[in-house]
Amino acid sequence: MSLFALLALGFLAAGAAPRLVRHAGRFAATLLALVPATIFVALLGLSPRVRDGMPVAETWPWVPALGIDLTLRLDGFSLLFSLMISGVGALVVVYAGAYFAEKPAAVRARFLTLILLFMTAMLGTVLSDNLVVLFLFWEATSIVSFLLVGFEAGSATARRAAVQALLVTGGGGLALLGGIVLIGAELGTYSLSALYARAPELANSPRAPLVAVAILLAAFTKSAQYPFYFWLPNAMQAPTPASAYLHSATMVKLGIFLLARFEYLLAPLPGYRSVLVAFGAVTMLVASVQALRASGFKAVLAYSTVASLGILVMLVGLDGPVASVALVGFLVAHALYKATLFFCAGIVLHATGEGQLRRLGGLARTLPLTAAAALLASLSMAGIPPFFGFVSKELLFEAQIESSWEAAPIVVAVLVNATMVAVAGIVSLRPFFIPGRAATPVLHGETPGLLLGPLVLAVIGAGLSLRPDIVTRNIIEPAVRDVLRTPVAVEVSLWHGFTPMLLLSGLVFVAGGAIWFFSRTIHSFLNRLRGLDRISGDALYERGIAAVLRAAERVTRRLQHGDLRRYLGTTVLALLVACAVVMWRVGARPSLDLSGPVRPVAVGLLVVAVLAAVAVVRSRSTIAALVAVGLAGVSTALLYLVNGAPDLALTQFSVEALLVVLLTAFVLPLPLATAPTRSRPERRWDAALATGFGIAVLVGLQSLTNQPFDRALTDAYERLSVPEGFGRNVVNVILVDFRALDTLGETAVIAMATLVVWSLFRMSGRSPEAADAPRMPGAFVLAVQGRPLFWLVLAMSILILLRGHNEPGGGFVGGLVGALAFAILTLAEGADRAGRTMRFHPMAIAGLGLALALASGLAPGCPYLDHSWGTIGPAGVSLKVGTTILFDVGVYLAVLGGVTAMLRRAYREGAR
Amino acid sequence: MNLLYALATAILCGIGLYLMLSRHLVRMALGVSLLSAAINLVILQAGRLGAVLPPLVAEGAATVAAGTANPVPQALVLTAIVIGLALVALFAALVLAAWIKLGTLDTRAMRAAEPTAAAEPGPAPDAVKP
Structure with a gap:
């Protein structure tokens, strides 16, 4: 089966989950579990190929221009992860079906959808060969994890934990994106397999340390390393099936996956391995202490997971081939026993409703199979032979002895593993086998759906080490080979003889037993050490978030002060500063353009315009200011002329x-x-700003007109106007033909402005129709001559519209003149009668115009607005007509209707 | 002449901005009107002034005669003028609406969207016209 098909299957199952839950009821989860199971079997079918060194690769071009292809690649290491994801996934789906059996169908459907989506995203992440695609799937796991942690959205703690997990892992995701972009910029490729082929290039590039920091950040946040580990214990707010899947077996190991994938590329960097070992060691120690302090069943498991993740990070950091073998071995062992323990914790939680370890006891009698699974898993966790955990622990010690490190990591590993032994005892022996004061009452017993997962995983964990060669040859060896990128003979056996590793294991066991024996004392002692809370990242996170919010508030208060004048002033000031900086940077020097003969008429008009503008400022009367603005406008019009x-x-x-x-x-x-x-200083400041703005305009204009003029566009339009646009007024041809799409947009702007003005007063709540007072017995001249003048101006507007293609005029001017005609009528006879003369609602006219302009471009067989022309009329007197006239009529109607509508609103509102 | 055009345009722009910086809505509207007219002059000058003949093709001719004005900025400015009208009309309508609703034309008193922390609470949204 193709890898794409496997991913598609996962997506389809997620989409089908709600429907299936509705129709298949309680069997839905079992049916849905067939999908991950199918994927698991299909992957097993591909494993012989992978084992023999022939990775499965499939490519689907996505954004080839950016070097982004949907490339999936199944090699030994991704096979290991895919099998864990799909295998545990199938069990989790069954478990979730039973766990949520009493919940409403909608809740079950939501959870199953999310968990299947999550599985697909995980598969996508580990299968992606293209780093950008990997990033997308990586982010998808963060987002689905957010939804799963916050699954019980009614709880504030769950919401906080969900946001925290999202922020921490999402922040790491951003770092990952940065690292990927840097890699792309350095090497020009996003393909992992291409990167492997050019590994020295990446390691020697100047940005390699940055890439390394980005990858480490991404991995440390996702895999909960100190100081980012705090989100993982908090994420235990998620329903237990999600915890078992995301927070033990799969998602938190993505960071390890990333580190292992990049080990070959980045490990040559000086200090890279030391950073990994150091962070791993600190995480292990901190998490071990916290595990002994914790009192909730899931919390203890969560901290022990953090410690395991620390071990894994350290293993990536250690050099030597045995370290990689130990890494892969521990990944497998941990997924098996930790998911089992989470499953068991969920069953206990579900059956007793009690999550605190000290209130649990004697459950082996009521939950016997759960107790058996927990016992098997914790024996593996404690590293007792013959369980697989023992094999992986021996490998861990061997890797440490073989590596070039001194004793420090070994001491840490012994301590931490001893704690793991104690934790194994705490979570399995105490709640199940050692009776408390009284056995904890159980609400209900075990159900097959709940038991399937833990039993299967526990039995595999116990049985694997009996025939380690099968899993070694098919899974571990290919995975190690594809991490190290060189074949390694892996020899995994239960009995190595009397070796230093065996000695260390024995030491661990004795120390662990001691810790377990005194665990209650240690627990209460550690809980008295309040100082330990201070070094937890959680407090740091709290302080960080609070600081960000405070800073945001300060910045907002500073920037969003609500003073319009200061907003505008800041904008202009920024513009001026930007202009000045650019001028200074490019070394531009302002120049004077004294060309062009001085024309007295133009100078006179300019003087009038400037004086009028000055009068606007000086005048405190609105009427006078309006007249002055009009004067400036008229001067401009004459300047155009x-x-x-x-x-x-x-x-x-x-x-x-x-x-x-x-x-x-x-x-x-x-x-x-x-x-x-404005106060006097304010006015002075504004005047200075306005002067600066004026100087900028002056300097800009002068420099602009001093440049040689490029006539190419002008020449083209002038040349093409008649032969292609069939019009002799070049301006109008540009508007309705060459740049018709722009004109269409501008017409739409006018229609929109009209719509806003129209609805603005409707919202004021009073009916404008009722208030239409006939206040007009206006001027006598208008009353007498209004109507003839109206018809005259209206006729003129149509003339202007029609002749516009060849003479000055066109839709815009025509529409304005037409609106003027209605304005005259309004002044003469009032808005009501003018409206009746119009017959149609002005908004309807504007809409019709816009529709006409839009439709005129739809000629069959040619691009939009590429107007077509034809000849009509009897032979001899032919008349050339084109769709441009339709377009221009549309513009005419839109402007006429729009402006008239505004007028009507103005007169209705102003009259009140 | 180009210097004079640029100088006058610059003064109009500066005055337009000065009026827009006012806190009085009517003066802001007048500023918008002046500035939009002045910017049209900027566009026109970008296409160079000097020619006095309109860009019309004579009947029967293939292209415009020599010495006609540049049609490209004219096409740009033409729509800009009409849009300027729509803009000023919209602004004026908003001014009137603000007066009806808030009873003030001073932007300092318009704090419904961005209320100050505590010092000066804006007028109640339903304050009536005095």
Whole structure:
């Protein structure tokens, strides 16, 4: 079966889970477990190929331009992980079905969906050969883990734990992304197998230390190393099936997976291995102490998992081939016994409702099979022969003796392993076999679904070491080979003879027994040491989060002060500073452009415009200021006229006229005199800012016009206007043909602005229709001449629209003039009668115009807005028509309707 | 002449900005209006001034005569003028709406979206027009 098909199967199962739970009821989980089981069997089927050194690789191009392909690759090491993921996954699904048996179907469906999604994401992570794809799956595991830890969303503790797990592992994910991007930038590839081929290049690149730090951060957060380990014990808020799967057997080992994958690439860096050994050792020690301090069943298991992860990190760090063998062996042993113990913890929790170890006792009588599984698993954990845990522990000591390190790691390992022995006793002997004051009452017994997982794993853990050669040859040897990237003969056997390792094992066992014997004393002694809480990362996390929130609040208060004037001032200041910095950096020097003959008319108009603008500032009367703004606008219009832009002049004139009508309606209800709102220093500061802005505009414009002018675009439009656009007014042809899409967007902007104005007053709650007071017996001239003038201007607007393609004019100007016609009518006869003359709602007209403009571009067989032309009319008198006229009519209607709608609103609202 | 155009445009821009920095909504609206007109002049100058003939092709001719104005900035400015109208009208409508709802035209008193910590609580959203 193809690897892609395996992943797809996982996704499909996750998607099908809710439906299956609804229809198959209590058998749904068992049915769903067939999917991971199938994946497990399919992977086993591929294992002979992998063993013989032929990895399975499949590629699906995804973003080839960025070097991102969906490449899956199954080699010995990913096979090891895939088998753990799918094998334990199948058991977890069955277990979860039984664990949630009394819960509503919706809860069961949600959990099964998440757990299957998680399994698929895990498989994707370990199978990805492309680092970017690996990162995506890696993040997916973080997110699903967040959802699973916070599964009981009603509990505040669960939510906090979920957020904490997400922030810590997500932060590591960001580091991973950074590392991957650095690798891509250095070597130009994201493919792991390509990287292996060029390993020295990466190790010798100047950014290799950064890459190493990023990878270490990602691995240490995901695999709960000190000081990031605190999220894992807190994540025990997750339902036990999730804890068994995510937090013991699979997800937390992703960090180890990453480290092992990069060992070959990064280990040559000086100090890299020492960092791993040091962090692993500290984590082991801290976690061992915390495990002895903890009192919850799951908490003890969680800390012992952290300690195991520390051992694994140390094993990656140790050099020598035996270290890799020990790594793989311990991965297998740990997945088997720790998942079993979590399963058993879940059964106890479920049956008694009690999670505190000291209140549990004598459960072997009521939960006999659970007790048996727990016993087998903890014997393996304690490293008692003949269990697989013993084999892996012997390998650990062998790796340490063989490595180039001195005694320190060995001392730590002995201590930590002794604690593991004690913990094994604490979690199996005490609750099950040694009766407390009274045996803990049990609400219900064991069910087959709950028992399947722990029993299967415990029996495998016990049986594996009887025939270690099978698993060695098929799983361990290929995995070690693909970590070290060189074939290694692995000899795993139960009995090595009398070796130093055996001596150390014996030492561990004696010390562990002692710790166990005095564990209650040690537990209460350690719990009195409050100082230990301070070095836990949890407190650091709390302080960090609080500091971030405080800083965010300070920054927000500083930046989001709510003062509009300061916002604008800051923006302008930043703009000016940016301009100055850029000018200084490129060494630009302002230059004067004195070219062009001085034209008295233009100079006069400029002077009028500037004086009008000054008058706006000086005037405290709204009316006077409005007139002055209008004067500046009219001067601009005349400037357009004398500079060969009649279209613009026409438009600006219409706009000025309309603005007078609109603004008087909107502004006249307001107080007409404006008192200063700025103090004298504030005004001075604003004036300085405005002067700076003006200087920037001046310098920019002068430098711009001093540059040689590139006429290419202008020439092209002028040349093509008649032959391709069939119009003699180049401006209009650009608008409706060459750049029609821009024009369409701008028309839409006008329609949107109208919509906002229209709805703005509707929201004020009062019906504008009711308040339409006939306040107009306006000017006598208008009353008499309003209607004829209206028809005249309206006819003119249509003329302007139609001739626009060849003469000055067009849809925009036409629409404005048309709106002006209705403005005249409004002034003469009131908004009501003007509205009746229009017949249709102005918003409807605007919408129709926009629709027409949109539709005009849809000519069959040619690109959007690439207008088509045809000839109509009887022979002889042919008339050239194109869809451009439809487009321009659309623009006309949109502008006419939009501006008229605003006018009507202005007059209805202003009248009140 | 180019210097004079640039100078006048710069003054208009500066005055427009000065008005926009005011805390009075009406003056801000006037500033927006002035600034949008001034920026249109900037665009026009970017396409170079000097020619006085409109960019029209004579009947029967294939292309424009020599010495016509640049049509590209004109096309840009034309839509910009109309959008400027829509912008100013929208601004004015907002000013009126603010007056009806809040009874003030001073931006310092408009703190409903970003209330100050404690010192000066903004006017109640349903404050009526005096």
